Amino acid sequence: MSLTLDDLAACFEGVIPSIIATASADGMPNISYLSHVVRVDADHVALSNQFFAKTAANVRANPHVTLILVDGVTGDQFLLDIGFVRSVDSGPLFERIALHLKASSAQVGMAEVMRLRSADIFRVHAIEKVPSPVETAQAPVRRGPVSLPALAEAVRAIERQEEADETIDALFLAIRAVLGYTHAVVLIRDGHRGSLVTTGSMGYPRSGLGSEVAGDDGLIGAAAASGRTIKVSDMSRIRRLGEAIGLDADALEDRTRIVAFPRLSGAMSQIAVPMVSRGITVGVLFAESVERLAFRAEDEAALDILAGQAAAALAAGERRAATAEPAQRPARHAEPPAGPSIRITHHRVDDSVFIDDAYVVKGVAGALLRQMLDWHLSDGRVEFSNREMRLAIGGRMPDIKDNLETRLLLLRRRLEEKQAPLRIVRSARGRVRLEAEGALLLTTAGE
Numbered sequence: 508m509s510l511t512l513d514d515l516a517a518c519f520e521g522v523i524p525s526i527i528a529t530a531s532a533d534g535m536p537n538i539s540y541l542s543h544v545v546r547v548d549a550d551h552v553a554l555s556n557q558f559f560a561k562t563a564a565n566v567r568a569n570p571h572v573t574l575i576l577v578d579g580v581t582g583d584q585f586l587l588d589i590g591f592v593r594s595v596d597s598g599p600l601f602e603r604i605a606l607h608l609k610a611s612s613a614q615v616g617m618a619e620v621m622r623l624r625s626a627d628i629f630r631v632h633a634i635e636k637v638p639s640p641v642e643t644a645q646a647p648v649r650r651g652p653v654s655l656p657a658l659a660e661a662v663r664a665i666e667r668q669e670e671a672d673e674t675i676d677a678l679f680l681a682i683r684a685v686l687g688y689t690h691a692v693v694l695i696r697d698g699h700r701g702s703l704v705t706t707g708s709m710g711y712p713r714s715g716l717g718s719e720v721a722g723d724d725g726l727i728g729a730a731a732a733s734g735r736t737i738k739v740s741d742m743s744r745i746r747r748l749g750e751a752i753g754l755d756a757d758a759l760e761d762r763t764r765i766v767a768f769p770r771l772s773g774a775m776s777q778i779a780v781p782m783v784s785r786g787i788t789v790g791v792l793f794a795e796s797v798e799r800l801a802f803r804a805e806d807e808a809a810l811d812i813l814a815g816q817a818a819a820a821l822a823a824g825e826r827r828a829a830t831a832e833p834a835q836r837p838a839r840h841a842e843p844p845a846g847p848s849i850r851i852t853h854h855r856v857d858d859s860v861f862i863d864d865a866y867v868v869k870g871v872a873g874a875l876l877r878q879m880l881d882w883h884l885s886d887g888r889v890e891f892s893n894r895e896m897r898l899a900i901g902g903r904m905p906d907i908k909d910n911l912e913t914r915l916l917l918l919r920r921r922l923e924e925k926q927a928p929l930r931i932v933r934s935a936r937g938r939v940r941l942e943a944e945g946a947l948l949l950t951t952a953g954e
Contacts, residue, residue, distance in 0.1 A: 510634040520740035522579025529565035556625040584637040589629035596625040671912040675707035678817040695790040715769035730779035738778035776801035782818035828937040846945035872918040893937045
């Protein structure tokens with residue numbers, strides 16, 4: 508039976524570098540390694556053009572090329588007889604390869620060095636399996652295909668949710684139930700800070716809530732900036748950054764106002780899926796696994812469907828909350844609550860908030876807490892509507908109009924995680940209530 512490119516799917520995951528063998532016009536051979544080989548269709552592959560000058564010159568002089576691909580799971584090797592067709596330096600295929608190259612190179616600090624010049628497209632004339640003198644590994648037994656009924660039910664479950672926390676929890680439940688993955692993170696775009704903020708996570712010892720990823724950094728940033736799914740199938744080829752977060756992560760947060768991003772020790776596969784609603788990327792779904800080649804093509808498709816549905820549900824929840832009005836006049840405290848005084852410090856420079864010297868949150872979430880505290884201390888109010896918060900700080904932070912609900916969710920969960928003596932409780936659609944265990948003392952640091 509003749510081999511096809513479909514039979515070589517594991518060879519295109521970038522686990523083991525490919526080799527290109529060329530010859531000059533007078534027959535002098537040359538061999539180089541390749542960063543990326545991509546299957547274009549049933550008859551063509553695309554090679555990332557970062558060749559040495561000799562390889563590039565040979566391809567132009569003699570378009571008949573031999574390519575060696577290696578199966579990243581079994582170690583099987585394949586010889587491909589290919590012929591040069593054309594080069595492309597723009598368009599979807601070029602952007603796809605360039606994004607994967609940039610994301611993987613960023614992991615080793617070479618994003619600005621490993622730039623794609625072009626993608627060279629070759630026609631595949633023949634494929635031959637290389638005989639092995641030893642028995643190659645057997646492909647591991649993987650779980651079965653994605654269940655479409657289970658995926659459909661998961662989509663419906665996400666669609667039914669009305670609140671941001673319920674939507675994100677339903678997304679995590681779907682990932683675990685439908686795909687079997689146990690480690691995932693949801694990051695929401697923060698246009699005010701130009702970053703993506705961890706708003707939910709699953710499976711990690713520390714949640715990482717409030718941790719940030721720069722808008723174009725690594726897999727996550729590249730997926731958000733491009734609106735395209737990006738994955739790495741073998742992290743053993745990539746140096747992990749920030750693996751250790753220190754023994755006292757809380758003390759680190761208090762000193763730096765930086766929350767460590769959640770990490771899976773020994774992760775081998777990572778995937779970042781943009782969460783898109785009505786053409787706008789509102790966040791990124793990030794998942795990882797200790798298995799190599801964990802995310803199959805059908806898994807990518809399922810994650811894309813689930814991420815899109817979650818983005819739509821979050822956007823719908825924002826629209827509902829934006830139009831909700833308090834059912835009655837805001838409640839007031841008759842007496843200050845019993846208990847020790849609660850010292851709260853707000854820093855103007857980044858809207859960071861500390862409670863009893865412990866860092867809680869910053870950015871829009873911090874500004875929201877400060878606004879609620881101002882209202883509470885000025886007139887005793889404890890209940891607030893989303894609409895009035897949007898109006899109050901929307902002029903200073905225009906991005907708040909799109910994801911206030913997720914900022915309130917981050918604030919609420921960070922207060923719970925830090926076991927703060929201050930809580931934000933959802934009282935009704937579009938309304939929250941401030942609960943404190945003692946009198947509030949608010950100070951502002953101008954810095």
